[in-house]
Amino acid sequence: MSRPGCIVFVRLKNLDADISSKAVKNLPPLSRLYGAIEAGGTKFICAVGTPEGELVDQLRIETRDPTATLAQVLDYFDSAQLRLGHIAALGVGAFGPLDLRPGSETFGFITSTPKRAWQNTDLAGALKRGLRCPVFLDTDVAAAALGELRWGGGQNLESLAYVTVGTGIGVGVVHHGRPVHGLMHPELGHIFVRRHAEDAAFLGICPFHGDCLEGIASGPAILARTGRKLEDVSPSDPIWMIEADYLGQLCAHLVLGHSPQRILIGGGVMRERLYSGIRERMLHWLGDYIEAAELRASDYISAPQLGEAAGIKGALSMALPDG
Amino acid sequence: MSRPGCIVFVRLKNLDADISSKAVKNLPPLSRLYGAIEAGGTKFICAVGTPEGELVDQLRIETRDPTATLAQVLDYFDSAQLRLGHIAALGVGAFGPLDLRPGSETFGFITSTPKRAWQNTDLAGALKRGLRCPVFLDTDVAAAALGELRWGGGQNLESLAYVTVGTGIGVGVVHHGRPVHGLMHPELGHIFVRRHAEDAAFLGICPFHGDCLEGIASGPAILARTGRKLEDVSPSDPIWMIEADYLGQLCAHLVLGHSPQRILIGGGVMRERLYSGIRERMLHWLGDYIEAAELRASDYISAPQLGEAAGIKGALSMALPDG
Numbered sequence: 001m002s003r004p005g006c007i008v009f010v011r012l013k014n015l016d017a018d019i020s021s022k023a024v025k026n027l028p029p030l031s032r033l034y035g036a037i038e039a040g041g042t043k044f045i046c047a048v049g050t051p052e053g054e055l056v057d058q059l060r061i062e063t064r065d066p067t068a069t070l071a072q073v074l075d076y077f078d079s080a081q082l083r084l085g086h087i088a089a090l091g092v093g094a095f096g097p098l099d100l101r102p103g104s105e106t107f108g109f110i111t112s113t114p115k116r117a118w119q120n121t122d123l124a125g126a127l128k129r130g131l132r133c134p135v136f137l138d139t140d141v142a143a144a145a146l147g148e149l150r151w152g153g154g155q156n157l158e159s160l161a162y163v164t165v166g167t168g169i170g171v172g173v174v175h176h177g178r179p180v181h182g183l184m185h186p187e188l189g190h191i192f193v194r195r196h197a198e199d200a201a202f203l204g205i206c207p208f209h210g211d212c213l214e215g216i217a218s219g220p221a222i223l224a225r226t227g228r229k230l231e232d233v234s235p236s237d238p239i240w241m242i243e244a245d246y247l248g249q250l251c252a253h254l255v256l257g258h259s260p261q262r263i264l265i266g267g268g269v270m271r272e273r274l275y276s277g278i279r280e281r282m283l284h285w286l287g288d289y290i291e292a293a294e295l296r297a298s299d300y301i302s303a304p305q306l307g308e309a310a311g312i313k314g315a316l317s318m319a320l321p322d323g
Numbered sequence: 324m325s326r327p328g329c330i331v332f333v334r335l336k337n338l339d340a341d342i343s344s345k346a347v348k349n350l351p352p353l354s355r356l357y358g359a360i361e362a363g364g365t366k367f368i369c370a371v372g373t374p375e376g377e378l379v380d381q382l383r384i385e386t387r388d389p390t391a392t393l394a395q396v397l398d399y400f401d402s403a404q405l406r407l408g409h410i411a412a413l414g415v416g417a418f419g420p421l422d423l424r425p426g427s428e429t430f431g432f433i434t435s436t437p438k439r440a441w442q443n444t445d446l447a448g449a450l451k452r453g454l455r456c457p458v459f460l461d462t463d464v465a466a467a468a469l470g471e472l473r474w475g476g477g478q479n480l481e482s483l484a485y486v487t488v489g490t491g492i493g494v495g496v497v498h499h500g501r502p503v504h505g506l507m508h509p510e511l512g513h514i515f516v517r518r519h520a521e522d523a524a525f526l527g528i529c530p531f532h533g534d535c536l537e538g539i540a541s542g543p544a545i546l547a548r549t550g551r552k553l554e555d556v557s558p559s560d561p562i563w564m565i566e567a568d569y570l571g572q573l574c575a576h577l578v579l580g581h582s583p584q585r586i587l588i589g590g591g592v593m594r595e596r597l598y599s600g601i602r603e604r605m606l607h608w609l610g611d612y613i614e615a616a617e618l619r620a621s622d623y624i625s626a627p628q629l630g631e632a633a634g635i636k637g638a639l640s641m642a643l644p645d646g
Contacts, residue, residue, distance in 0.1 A: 097614070112614045159505035173580075175505065180498055182482035182582035183615045190612055191579050192572070194515050208612040249515070256514050257496075257580040259505035289513055289531040291420070291435045292506045 093143025147314025248281025416466025571604025
């Protein structure tokens with residue numbers, strides 16, 4: 001018995017049985033469905049959605065070890081496909097580092113992550129074997145960039161950088177609609193920026209580099225200096241000025257290295273008032289060398305339009321035939 | 324009378340008349356010809372070549388003001404086409420900054436260059452009008468990267484960075500066979516790297532940024548500190564250790580931002596002994612975070628295989644139908 005045949009049968013049955021669900025009601029009857037996973041260090045968001053970007057169903061799973069977590073993920077998709085119909089493909093945006101080199105023996109693996117249990121986990125392979133559909137994997141930030149490009153703050157753009165500043169600092173860059181990969185994916189959270197005069201004494205907390213950008217500008221780095229949780233740090237604390245300078249340097253680097261048409265910055269550290277300070281410091285570090293008027297536009301550096309849904313919607317977009 | 328018809332007539336005539344020229348003799352009889360220009364601040368190299376990368380004819384022109392220089396360039400191609408046959412298209416690798424945004428009013432212009440006479444020069448437009456063939460423009464370093472990718476040290480690679488360290492510092496990056504452009508092309512010569520402890524007092528010479536990378540690691544920056552021309556600076560001078568550190572930081576940035584499969588570094592400042600020092604400092608700044616074994620290979624950072632011909636051959640490759 002072919003799997004798609006079985007699924008179609010169950011789908012019709014369930015559409016009758018569960019007709020009261022708003023999500024299912026809104027589902028265009030002839031639309032194909034696609035799966036999406038935002039795989040994070042603390043949670044996995046699993047979802048089923050349409051080519052138009054509507055998430056018709058989703059589940060949040062706490063991240064445990066790979067075996068337990070992936071079993072729960074596969075259970076979810078089995079159950080979702082019984083309820084909604086089969087998914088044609090799955091897109092996955094995951095924490096990393098990931099091996100994304102086609103032809104590599106560990107293609108699709110999470111590699112040298114500090115999360116020990118997840119080191120050398122064949123994420124894409126396990127999902128492909130379990131779901132028997134094509135699986136498209138990229139970093140969480142590349143997925144978020146793709147989501148914003150298709151349905152959010154990057155529509156009609158060819159190039160976009162997506163930055164998240166939270167527990168760590170991640171950067172995804174898309175050119176010509178494709179995430180940038182070479183030997184591996186970008187890891188711009190670990191660049192060395194110039195230290196702010198009022199912050200010279202702080203040694204930084206990156207286990208690999210000490211005072212690289214992530215070591216001095218991530219959420220835990222702010223906590224290490226202020227002794228406060230982010231929500232308890234006063235808006236007038238000088239740390240925000242320092243933070244804007246460091247993130248402004250990151251944006252200057254992005255302009256000099258990639259010159260994306262827009263930079264979106266999200267994540268738990270970001271506050272509305274930070275954006276203008278970051279733009280100001282970016283222009284300071286660029287020193288009038290780059291003339292493009294776009295850099296001075298108030299939306300050149302802005303918040304992701306899809307908010308927290310950027311990652312899961314981006315993963316969905318990766319599963320689409322033109323994704 | 325159509326131009327191609329006229330040219331074909333003259334071509335046959337001239338192949339008979341000038342059969343003694345080695346270049347023309349070697350020309351495959353059915354090969355189409357393409358034009359190439361490496362447009363630099365001191366010289367324009369103009370050439371005619373084949374799809375296999377053979378330059379069958381070339382001329383060096385001193386760079387003067389745009390009117391005089393471009394007139395000489397057009398004269399060259401008129402004369403070369405009379406001798407050799409018509410060119411199907413022209414590829415141009417040029418100094419910049421360039422406007423490479425399709426749809427922009429100043430698309431194909433040299434924009435805010437410090438070379439005043441060349442500011443806001445419609446380089447691509449003038450060549451297209453003069454030669455009546457398709458013109459493909461990119462930066463000199465992007466062209467060099469494409470040349471190395473097709474015929475030099477980047478064959479079989481998908482991504483490559485080409486760095487030139489001379490009067491200035493330029494970086495071209497190619498992903499999936501295409502040069503990286505967003506809002507504009509990369510300008511990684513102007514990033515801010517961390518200052519070396521033994522070089523803290525030098526203010527740098529970049530007119531825009533003072534001590535950005537170009538301001539402290541270009542040829543003139545070495546001259547400013549040592550008071551000597553490059554060829555007179557002793558191999559044991561500490562400046563080379565400082566230079567290796569700064570260029571190592573650039574390479575670390577390239578790995579973190581683009582992770583190209585290889586980095587080629589050329590230009591007048593480079594010496595054979597610098598490469599291993601740069602690789603060592605790159606690995607220091609990466610701090611074992613990026614695991615890819617390729618980074619430790621002795622040829623990960625190496626000299627351009629095409630040497631000084633990378634730029635003009637790259638310009639030629641841009642003119643090809645699959646360039």
